[in-house]
Structures are given as structure tokens and as C-alpha cells.
Amino acid sequence: MAKILMLVGDFVEDYEAMVPYQMLLMLGHEVTTVCPGKSAGDTVATAIHDFEGHQTYSEKPGHNFAVTGDFETLNAGDFDALVIPGGRAPEYLRLNEKVLDLVRHFADKNQPIAAICHGPQILAAAGVLKERQCSCYPAVSPEVQIGGGTYVPPGDGMDTAHVDGNLVTAPAWPAHPAWMREFNKLLSAD
Structure with missing residues (x-):
């Protein structure tokens, strides 16, 4: 089975960290x-984003999500794949050059690489979306x-995933079944 690295930060979207992790x-x-x-x-604090009929998602306090590794001493070469959940964490994590180097690796x-919701903010900042x-x-x-990427809209709902080579992306947590199914196919192929 694969050794997967998940990149989180305070106010990562709760469902997008906890559910894929499990x-x-x-x-x-x-x-x-x-x-x-x-x-x-x-731990990192999570936020729960929901779709309740407003012009954008709402946000509520989530849970404390466990950090299981040390970011400063990790060796990216020890891992087979990367998961980037969304939420508010990507907006500031993308300012960290070591985060961007990790994604580029x-x-x-x-x-x-699996990224969901706001996770592609990090992919864009790392410059890995050109022609993707x-x-x-x-x-x-x-x-x-x-x-430099091409945006793939979610279609009729927020429950679809898109695969482009090694990259599996999705619009939001309702896409977990499709997103993780496609990501696992890539993991199984490796």
C-alpha cells in the first residue's frame, strides 16, 4: 500500500481532512x-464549510485534527503521493516556499496528487498547473x-472528480467518493 503525505494547516476544511484521512x-x-x-x-483547528443557500459557503468551528509528522524534518522522497485538502489553510500555506517545493517534488x-476545493491554490502557487x-x-x-491551467467546472453538482494524469481534483467535500475512488486507482496503479 502507499505512503501518503497530507498537507494541513489551521482552518483546513474539516471534512476534507478527516474523511479522506480515514x-x-x-x-x-x-x-x-x-x-x-x-x-x-x-493539532490544527478545522473549519466546517457548508452549502446552505447563501451566495457562498458558511463556516463553523470544526474539530482538532492530529498532526502525525514533523514538517520541518520530512523527506518527500519517503512518500508515494500527496493529498491537499481545502478550507482556508491553502491561502496561507501557499506563501511558504517549502510547501511549494514539496508540491513541486x-x-x-x-x-x-489529490487536491480538493481550495487546495489547488497551492498547486497554482507552486506553478504545477501549466497546461493541466x-x-x-x-x-x-x-x-x-x-x-496556466484549465478550470474544470463541477457539472450538475459538487460531487464530481477530475483526473489529469497524476492529478486528481474535485470542487468540494461532496465529491469525496469520486475523488478518493480516482485517487486510489492511481495509488493502486503505482
Whole structure:
């Protein structure tokens, strides 16, 4: 089974961190969660985003999500794949050059990368979306396009995933079944 690195930060979207983490463990994969400035045993605060009929999503406090690895000492070469959940964390994580270098490592090695919702903000900032197709939360679509990618809209709902080579992306947590199914196919192929 695969060794997967999950990149989180404070106010990561709760469902987009916890549910994929549990799904990947259930499938037998090893998942290490990391956050800049935090070590194994620390936690990040999560936020729950919901679609309740407003012009944008609403936000409520979530849970404390466990960090299981040390970001500062990790070796990207020890991992087979990368998961980038959404929420508000990507907007500031993309300002960290080590985060961007980490993403570039997985992209350069053509290893599986799964990003959801606002996670593609990090992909765009790392410069790995040039000539790639990418789904994301619709409000992130300008960043995908500015980053040289082609935005793939969610279709009739927020429950679809898009695959472009080693990249599996989705618009929001309702897409978990499709997103994780497609990501697991890539993991199984490796």
C-alpha cells in the first residue's frame, strides 16, 4: 500500500481532512499529516464549510485534527503521493516556499496528487498547473487559470472528480467518493 503525505494547516476544511484521512487508512494506506510550524502530536483547528443557500459557503468551528509528522524534518522522497485538502489553510500555506517545493517534488516525480476545493491554490502557487486540467471550488477557478491551467467546472453538482494524469481534483467535500475512488486507482496503479 502507499505512503501518503497530507498537507494541513489551521482552518483546513474539516471534512476534507478527516474523511479522506480515514478513507485512505481504511483502504490500508499509511497517511502522515504535516503542517508547517507544527510537529507530531500537535493539532490544527478545522473549519466546517457548508452549502446552505447563501451566495457562498458558511463556516463553523470544526474539530482538532492530529498532526502525525514533523514538517520541518520530512523527506518527500519517503512518500508515494500527496493529498491537499481545502478550507482556508491553502491561502496561507501557499506563501511558504517549502510547501511549494514539496508540491513541486511530487509533480516533478509524476507521483499521485489529490487536491480538493481550495487546495489547488497551492498547486497554482507552486506553478504545477501549466497546461493541466484542474477542478476546484469555483471561487478558486481564476487562480487555476492564472496559473496556466484549465478550470474544470463541477457539472450538475459538487460531487464530481477530475483526473489529469497524476492529478486528481474535485470542487468540494461532496465529491469525496469520486475523488478518493480516482485517487486510489492511481495509488493502486503505482
